C-alpha cells in the first residue's frame with residue numbers, strides 16, 4: 648500500500664493527478680442502484696468514522712453515505728463492521744471506518760445546531776446541577792430565556808434536567824442565587840468534535856486507534 652504522506656503543499660488546493668484506476672477500481676453499477684438496494688437496512692444507520700487521507704478523523708457519517716463514498720471511489724474502507732451487505736448482484740462489506748483517498752482541507756468545523764448535538768456537547772449532563780441523564784430525560788434550556796430576548800444559539804442553549812428547567816423558569820441567571828452554569832456553553836470546536844467522535848465511537852473498538860493518539864510522535 649502506498650500511503651501518501653501529507654505535506655503542506657498538499658493543502659494548497661493543488662492536487663496531484665490521481666493514479667489511474669482509482670475511480671474504476673470498484674465495479675459497481677450506479678449510486679442509485681446502491682441506494683435502492685440498501686436503503687432500508689438498519690445497518691445503514693450505523694455511524695462510520697471518516698478519516699482524511701492523512702488518517703486524521705474528520706467526521707462521522709451514516710453507513711449508507713460511507714458506502715456511497717466507497718463505491719464511488721472517493722474513499723476506501725479501513726475497517727469493516729463485520730456485516731456484509733447483499734444487494735442486487737453485490738456483496739459489500741459494511742464499513743466501520745473509511746478514509747478519503749484525496750486530502751480534503753477541512754474548514755472550521757461547524758456542526759448543525761440541534762438538540763442532539765447540544766446534548767452531546769454537554770455530555771448528557773444538566774449544566775446546572777450536573778446530573779447525568781438519558782437524552783429523553785433532558786431538555787434544553789435557554790440560558791437567557793427566550794421571553795427575555797435569548798436566542799437559540801450554541802452559546803445560549805444548554806442541556807438541562809426538568810427540575811432545573813422548572814426552577815429557572817423565565818429568570819435570568821443573575822437573578823438566581825442558587826443556580827449557575829457548570830461551564831460556559833461554547834460552539835463546537837475541533838476539540839468538542841473529537842470528544843463527540845470518541846463518545847459515539849466508544850462502542851466500536853475499531854475506531855479507537857484513530858481517535859486516540861497514543862502513538863502520536865511528539866510534535
Ligand SMILES: [Zn+2]
Nearest residue numbers: 773776808811
Ligand atoms: Zn439539573
